[in-house]
Amino acid sequence: MTRSAILASWWRTKRAMRLFEYDLVQLRAKKWAALQPVIAATPALAAYAGRPLAEFPVVEPAQIRADYGRWNALGLSHEELTAMADAAEPGEPAGGLTAGWSTGTGGGARGLFVASPAERADYVGQSLARLLPAKALLQRQRIALHLRANSALYADVSGGRMAFRHFPLEAGIAETAAALDAFAPTILIAPPHRLLALAKAGAKLPQLRHLLFGSEPMSPKEQAFVGTHFGVSPRAIYQATEGFLGAECAHGLLHPNHHAIAFELVFNEAAGCHQCVVTDLHRHSQPIVRVLLDDVIEIARQRWRCLCGMHGLAIKPPQGRVQDIWHYPHLSPVAPGRVVKAVEGPLGGKHAWRAVGWPQGVVLTVDPAAPDKASATARDRLAELVPVAVELLREPVAQDGPKRRKVAWHDG
Incomplete structure (x- = not known):
């Protein structure tokens, strides 16, 4: 060359x-x-x-x-x-x-x-x-x-x-x-x-x-x-x-x-x-x-x-993949970008988090270093997006592969 x-x-x-x-x-x-x-x-x-x-x-x-x-x-x-x-x-x-x-x-x-x-x-x-x-x-x-x-x-x-x-x-x-x-x-x-x-x-x-x-x-x-x-x-x-x-x-x-x-x-x-x-x-x-x-x-x-x-x-720079879109009955599909906006509005960009949705609920994991009030508000913002319960976990956020996935969807 x-x-x-x-x-x-x-x-x-x-x-x-x-x-x-x-x-x-x-x-x-x-x-x-x-x-x-x-x-x-x-x-x-x-x-x-x-x-x-x-x-x-x-x-x-x-x-x-x-x-x-x-x-x-x-x-x-x-x-x-x-x-x-x-x-x-x-x-x-x-x-x-x-x-x-x-x-x-x-x-x-x-x-x-x-x-x-x-x-x-x-x-x-x-x-x-x-x-x-x-x-x-x-x-x-x-x-x-x-x-x-x-x-x-x-x-x-x-x-x-x-x-x-x-x-x-x-x-x-x-x-x-x-x-x-x-x-x-x-x-x-x-x-x-x-x-x-x-x-x-x-x-x-x-x-x-x-x-x-x-x-x-x-x-x-x-x-x-x-x-x-x-x-x-x-x-x-x-x-x-x-x-x-x-x-x-x-x-x-x-x-x-x-x-x-x-x-x-x-x-x-x-x-x-x-x-x-x-x-x-x-x-x-x-x-x-x-x-x-x-x-x-x-x-x-x-x-x-x-x-x-x-x-x-x-x-716009892509915020996620099609397989990570959330699907709930009687609700338009929830794209990863909407989840990111809901969580990081109160939480900001410094603290690690991961939101995993499935048909019966959502688990939002937030790093313990994040402020309690901001973490709780992030959970409440997510709850406004979906018709299921949102559980908040305060623990270190694990990365499940070579590429980080902050938003994921599991069918079962």
């Missing part, structure tokens, strides 16, 4: 970020036509090659994860790809084809991605264009990635003005805070639960200029708490195994990468919410075509130009 390829991707992305919606539609159509040879070489999609995108079936990630051999254009088997992903876990820089595992999953088999050197360069260029101002590239940057595993996708950034270091999630908060203090990052990327833990532990990062989060939702109250502590407002990266989907701008809106992603909204009648169907027009090794994601999507803007200069559909 060459720096000239990264720079070319950065330049294309910066130009695309100023395109009007009509121009974006034309650009996506051109890229879709160019993708057809790749579609023809992908066993799961070959029968549809040459057709309009709308005629392709909508698939779920589980269908792809069941057999990665059918969902790549390189002729590699499922076993070959999973072996490559396992071997890449240390995150050493790669010169050729790269495979890796996602940082976590909403359930079932882990997500696997495949990327060529050209695709990695495109990913890095897009990320730099969407996440950092142009002037940041002219300054020396120390990038701290605090995620489950290292990855060649990120390690490729290292060199020149940019120093990169991975900080594993397995390390304790005190150890991580000390390591970050020694590294003095100017850019930190981490999941929200670790940013909150670092802020509560009093970690100081005086050199920090850009704070980015991904992998799981972060509420506006939590963003405010973390931003106040570090002096830098955290912004969301919308990324999944299926691709780099978008990023939050300085005005709090999440703009999909409309120049590279065909982003379709579909309404889930049973769940009472929108979901997105994504097609990555830049992925050639592992085509991503009309994949239905399980994030609950809330529309922020339809067509207007944002103050940041970007056009087209904008959404």
